[in-house]
Each structure stands twice: as structure tokens, then as C-alpha cells.
Amino acid sequence: MNSFLEELEKHDIKALAGSASAFSTANVKAALSSSHVGLREFLCLLSPAASDMLETLAQRARSITLSRFGRVIQLYSPLYLSNYCLNNCLYCGFRKDNPMERKILPPDAIVKEARFLFDQGFRSILLVAGDDPETCGLEYLREAISSIHEFLPSVSLEIGPQSQENYIELRKAGAEGVVIYQETYNRELYKRLHPEGKKRDYAWRLETPERVALAGFHRVGIGALLGLGNPMEEAVALFLHTSFMLKRHWKTRLTISFPRMRQASGSIKPLNPVDDRAFARIICAFRIAFPDVGIVLSTREEPRLRDGAVRLGVTHLSAGSRTEPGGYLDPDQRKEQFHVEDGRSPAEVVEMLVSNGYDPVWKDWEAVLV
Ligand code: SF4
Numbered sequence: 001m002n003s004f005l006e007e008l009e010k011h012d013i014k015a016l017a018g019s020a021s022a023f024s025t026a027n028v029k030a031a032l033s034s035s036h037v038g039l040r041e042f043l044c045l046l047s048p049a050a051s052d053m054l055e056t057l058a059q060r061a062r063s064i065t066l067s068r069f070g071r072v073i074q075l076y077s078p079l080y081l082s083n084y085c086l087n088n089c090l091y092c093g094f095r096k097d098n099p100m101e102r103k104i105l106p107p108d109a110i111v112k113e114a115r116f117l118f119d120q121g122f123r124s125i126l127l128v129a130g131d132d133p134e135t136c137g138l139e140y141l142r143e144a145i146s147s148i149h150e151f152l153p154s155v156s157l158e159i160g161p162q163s164q165e166n167y168i169e170l171r172k173a174g175a176e177g178v179v180i181y182q183e184t185y186n187r188e189l190y191k192r193l194h195p196e197g198k199k200r201d202y203a204w205r206l207e208t209p210e211r212v213a214l215a216g217f218h219r220v221g222i223g224a225l226l227g228l229g230n231p232m233e234e235a236v237a238l239f240l241h242t243s244f245m246l247k248r249h250w251k252t253r254l255t256i257s258f259p260r261m262r263q264a265s266g267s268i269k270p271l272n273p274v275d276d277r278a279f280a281r282i283i284c285a286f287r288i289a290f291p292d293v294g295i296v297l298s299t300r301e302e303p304r305l306r307d308g309a310v311r312l313g314v315t316h317l318s319a320g321s322r323t324e325p326g327g328y329l330d331p332d333q334r335k336e337q338f339h340v341e342d343g344r345s346p347a348e349v350v351e352m353l354v355s356n357g358y359d360p361v362w363k364d365w366e367a368v369l370v
Contacts, residue, residue: 004244005206011240013185017232020047028053032060037289042239045285046232054281061284061313064291071358074294074316075346076124077117078158080325081105081144083335085130087160087197089183091228093264093337094130096197100265103325103335104135107143114148116328120320120346123363124154126179128323128337131160131199138166142173149174153363156219160198161208167215178212179221179296180205181259184229185237189271193228209241213249220245220252221296226279227261227270235282242290255294255316258282262300264338276305280312287313299340306342307352319349 020043031037031044044050050057082104085094093100105113117125127144129136141159149155156177157170167178184190187202194200212220222241224234238256245254260279261270274282287295296316297309306317319342322328324335333339344352353360 001248003207003210004241004248005203007244008185008206008237008240011236013233013237014230016043017230017236019043020232023047023049025049025053032056032288039236039239039243042285042289043236045288046235046281050285051277051281054277054284057281057284057288058312061287062311064287065313065315068291069315072315072361073310073353073358074124074361075122075349076126076154076156076316076318077120077122077346078126078128078298078318078321078323079110079113079117079148080323080327080337081110081127081129081140082132082136082325083130083337084132084135085197086132086134087130087199088195089199090193090195090268091183091225091261091264091270093267095266098266101332101335104140105144105325107147109326109329110144111147113326113328114152118151121350121362122346123152124156125152126156126158126177126318127175128158129160131197133160138162138169141170145170145173145175156221161205162211164211164215167212167217171215171217176217177219177221178208178217179223179255179257180208180212181221181223181225181257182206182237182241183225185224185234185241186229189229209245210249213245213252217252219255220249221255221257223257223259223296225261226258226274226282227272230272231274231278231282235285239286239289242286242293246290246293253294255296256286256290257296257298258286259298259300262338262341264336265334279305280309283309283312283314299342300338302341303344303352307356310353310356310358317349319344319346 028050031041158179297314299321323337
């Protein structure tokens with residue numbers, strides 16, 4: 001059985017992305033009326049010809065989202081466990097060489113932070129940690145998951161890639177989802193941005209969603225960090241990755257995300273900034289191509305854009321987020337991974353959703369014994 005790495009290597013991503021410039025407005029209209037959006041149609045939706053048809057794309061994306069998901073938005077919150085990291089990703093404030101104060105939450109503090117989020121209404125929590133198996137290893141993670149899973153039904157992980165055996169252990173401890181972004185699918189750029197640490201291994205990271213699915217997780221989230229590579233090329237590679245996961249690992253629910261890079265302390269500036277119109281077009285193109293896939297948007301984005309994105313195709317929102325360990329009960333911006341742009345409280349985000357006719361949902365499934 002071939003892996004996504006082998007699948008990706010069959011394609012010339014740069015040439016595919018470049019070919020989009022040949023499409024006309026008529027090609028875009030044909031792609032919009034097509035019953036199946038394959039790679040060719042997807043390229044049409046992201047082509048320069050489509051950039052003047054953003055309103056048409058938005059209407060199509062909105063009507064697909066309403067018919068597949070209704071007016072329901074899932075709410076979740078990140079809970080940062082640790083900012084220790086052995087990697088040196090040039091775009092991240094947690095990177096090893098950034099002289100920031102390091103902190104890892106002890107077990108009682110994890111429960112207190114989780115209780116705080118529970119009291120605000122959250123039932124879906126994303127545990128986030130830098131990649132340092134020495135301080136934040138399998139036992140620590142298992143204990144963190146099981147201690148909060150007692151009262152939080154949905155616990156997901158955004159941590160360094162694990163072996164399939166470790167993922168099985170983490171699932172047994174109560175985790176139901178894993179988020180793992182490739183950052184950039186461009187192999188050369190990936191090597192430059194990750195000068196040391198385990199994360200230098202492009203293939204190990206790229207094949208992580210497959211290990212997650214094989215370990216029996218309920219859901220996996222994939223994505224690219226926009227601002228690093230050429231956005232068109234990243235979108236094409238993510239399209240291929242999404243298609244592969246849906247076909248090969250259909251038992252695992254898939255979400256996709258397009259976090260836009262924010263400059264953090266000690267990190268580089270975005271190499272290929274993505275403006276709001278291009279960002280909206282990417283969201284619309286993915287919604288039209290993948291009607292049933294959840295699309296996640298975090299508080300990296302400012303309120304105006306998040307409110308608009310809900311009407312385009314986003315189905316999962318974080319709210320009231322802190323990006324430093326212990327940040328809910330003991331905020332300290334000096335320990336943040338990046339600064340959030342949407343500083344509204346969960347109650348304010350709920351109010352925005354309700355006033356726009358949406359139903360905020362804190363929990364969308366329950367594990368049952370059969
Ligand atoms: S992106 Fe992740 S792995 Fe890289 S430095 Fe930041 S926390 Fe560590």
C-alpha cells in the first residue's frame with residue numbers, strides 16, 4: 001500500500017500550480033457547475049481568473065456549507081501544556097534557540113486549566129505542547145489526557161509526531177483526535193525552515209496522519225502554515241493530501257486548516273504573506289472541493305475575518321484562546337507561541353454566532369460502549 005509521500009512524489013506541484021494561470025473565466029464557471037471537483041476544477045477555483053469571482057465562489061461555498069452542516073459551529077479551546085521544544089523551526093516562538101522562559105504544567109495545573117475551560121462551556125479541548133519527549137513524553141501525555149478526560153468528553157492533541165504504537169497508547173488514554181500540520185509541503189523549504197531536531201525529517205511528519213488513522217483515532221486534522229511556501233503550491237499539495245486521506249483512511253474523520261503565520265518573538269517574518277482575499281478564496285475552494293470536510297479556524301485571525309469565514313465554510317472555531325502554558329489562570333505573554341488576533345471571550349464569540357443565526361455547539365459526539 002503506497003503512502004502519501006509516494007503519491008505526492010508522482011506530482012510536479014510547482015508545474016500544477018503554475019498551470020492555473022491558463023484558465024479563463026469560462027473554465028471557472030464550468031468548475032463551479034461541475035458535480036465533482038477534481039484537481040483540474042480545484043486549480044480553476046484558485047486561478048487568477050477566479051480572483052475576480054470571489055463573491056460567486058463565496059455564494060457557492062456558503063450554500064454547500066449550509067446544506068451539509070446547517071448553521072452549526074463547533075467550539076473548541078487549545079490548552080497549552082508545555083513550551084519546551086527540541087526543534088528549531090524558524091517561524092515559531094517556542095523554538096529551542098529562542099531565549100524565552102520555559103514552563104511545563106504539572107498534573108494539578110492541567111486539571112485546573114481544563115476546569116476553567118469546562119466552566120466556560122468547552123467540552124472539546126486541544127492539548128498543545130512543544131516537541132520534547134524528555135520533558136513531555138508518553139507517560140506525561142497519557143496522564144494529562146486521562147486526568148481531564150474524566151470530565152471533558154473530547155480531547156485532541158497537537159504534539160510532536162509519534163509512532164503508531166504511541167498513538168495507540170494515547171488513544172487508549174482517552175484522546176480522540178490529532179492535529180498535525182505539515183507546515184510546508186515544499187521539501188527544500190521544509191529543510192531550510194527546520195535546521196535541527198526530529199522535525200527535520202520531512203517524511204516522518206508527512207506520514208503522521210496515516211499513523212494516526214491506523215492507530216484508530218476518531219479524527220485527524222491536517223493543514224499547511226500559510227505564509228511559508230508559495231500559497232498556490234501549498235493549496236495544491238493539501239488538496240492531494242486531503243483526497244488521499246479521504247480515500248485511504250475514510251473511517252477517520254478529517255478536518256483541514258490553513259493557519260496563517262503570525263510573527264512571534266524570535267521568529268522570522270512570513271516569507272509569502274497571504275492577504276485576506278486570497279485567504280478567503282482558499283477557504284471557498286476547499287469547501288467547494290470537499291463538501292463534507294470540517295474546516296477549522298483559530299484565533300490567529302482577527303474577529304472581522306473570522307466572522308466572515310463562518311459564512312464561507314468554516315465549521316470549527318476556537319475562542320478565548322491563550323497560547324502559553326498555564327495562560328488561562330496565569331497569563332504571561334512572554335511565554336506565548338504567538339499572539340492571538342481575536343481576543344474575544346468565548347461568550348462574545350457565542351453572541352456573535354447566535355446574532356448571525358448560527359448554533360454554537362460545544363460537543364458533537366459521545367463515545368458509547370457497544
Ligand atoms: S513549531 Fe512545534 S516543533 Fe517547531 S519549534 Fe514550534 S513547538 Fe517546536
